[in-house]
Amino acid sequence: MLKNKTMRLKILFLCLGCTLAGLLLQTYLFQTTSSELIYNQAKSDSYRSMENMQDDIYTFIKSIENGLIDIYNEKEFIMDLRSGMESSTLQNRYYRTAYDIATENFQTSDGVVSLYIYDKSHRIISTYRRAVTPKHNYPTDIYDPLFNDNAEKVKEYVDSDETQMLISSYYNVYREKNIVRFVLKVYNSVNIHSKIGYVVCDVDSKILKKIMRKYTSEDEIFIWLQPFNDRPVLAAGNIMDSDSNVYEQICDQIQKGNQEFENIQEKNKVFFSVYQDKYNLGAYTLIPRDLLNRNQKILNENLILITLIMLAVVSISFYFVSRLLSRPLEEMTKTVKRIQGGETQLRMENLRNDEVGELGKSFNNMLDQIEKLIADEYENKMSLNYARYQALQAQINPHFLYNTLDTMGSIAEIQGCIQVSNLCQSLAGLFRYSLDMKNPLSTVSGELVHLKNYIYVMNVRMQNQVEYEFHIDDNVLQDTLPRISIQPLVENALNHGLKNQKGKKKVIISAGIRDDDLLISVEDNGIGMSDEKIRELFSEDPGEKQKNRSIGIFNIHKRMQYLYGESYGVKIKSEPEKGTVVFLEIPRKKQGENQNACKKL
Known part of the structure; x- marks a missing residue:
């Protein structure tokens, strides 16, 4: 009994001594090194805050760019601008274009104060100025010499080969503040390397300052x-x-x-x-x-208090723990040493029904699994090497295929076969998008590009028998979703809804927001389907007639439920001879917010 008590006291004093020595050493090291550590951590936190601020600024700038890109929807204006029409004629015809773009594509909260449209020779075509007053005054032409508005940077950018949107600024003497300026070049839709004009958008700097104040x-x-x-x-x-x-x-x-x-x-x-x-x-x-370094003094004071508390807690805890654990732990230590000496078949015996006993049982189970893992290790390594080889092999053939399609498209274009060239380019785009395994998630915008490539191919095959209509909310273009989620829905409409339909054939693709969720629908005016057939589409064990049919819908539905939960996925609304509407609903997520979904994929 005395020997057991002596052992427990030794354990207690040893733990207390180690704890006290560790705390004293930590205190000394903290005093000598904490200043630089705290400084570096605070600097790192400030840097991360700056990065977060830049992310918010990027989102705002991207929204401005998206609004300016809408100028390409003014097809008649773009056509006249591309034709080299006289600037005076363009001014007479399109003097309200800047106003329309500013009011239709930007909210008041975006802070757009003026918008200008120029041809490639820097001649003004259209101007928009918001609420012009003596105090809120903006130039009617940024090249007006009466305004010192840093316009030379705009001209320098437009005459350069730079393709990114320009961000500049100037000081407005009337507002007595800086105005942020965005400049986007307008290119010829036929030849994207030929610019035909540019758009200048001036924004109140208070919008960006509000973001900066946040950080x-x-x-x-x-x-x-x-x-x-x-x-x-x-x-x-x-x-x-x-x-x-x-x-x-x-x-x-x-x-x-x-x-x-x-x-x-x-x-x-x-x-x-x-x-x-x-x-x-x-x-x-x-x-x-x-x-x-402001928090260093507070940390020093807290460290002393923590040291005293830790000594008291460790003293009490180790005293009771040592009483309970010293004897069974000694027996377990002897057994472990024998196992280390080569007696790998040995297992712990006479285990009690307490935590130490559970530890011994877990140790025995661990030894059993280690033996099994050692036996399987070689086979797993071989399987891993084979999987890596297969992955590398899988990357070779697809690249060869769509690179060959690109070559065929270029040859067809050179020889004047435009339709064949476009078909090859669309097919190459389909392959690239479908086989990009590095990015399991895409955006609504990327999905629509992929879908339009598919539609072009199908139009060639079906001789433009099907009419397509798009209703896309601009606010969801950058929302993310799993790759190849929309195209199979359209493919299902073509293969099952419209295949046996006579007369006019039409497919309507829509994307928008419903209750903070992303809602995508594909509607056709085809033959429709019964409720029984809809249930068969979602059955995990479809009947013999349904095998190998509408796999795309079932696949997409299961993927969405796996990624986002049972409340999301695909829903079908249809009646025989009255057409079909397929709905896809998932949570709205912007790029960079789908980390959990990426891990599942």
């Missing part, structure tokens, strides 16, 4: 946005007079296209930058070092 909770943090090779767009936060020279020096280097500002280090300031992946708009910040 700058401290007034001491100074942050600004500035495109490379251009003036700053706007800034948020306060900057001390002593730091103004640093700010001006960095801005000057960015405007000149230099990157030497990356090496600027101030004694009491931290500088770093975050860039957009697509658009030329960097975010820069100056943060006081004292702000990043």
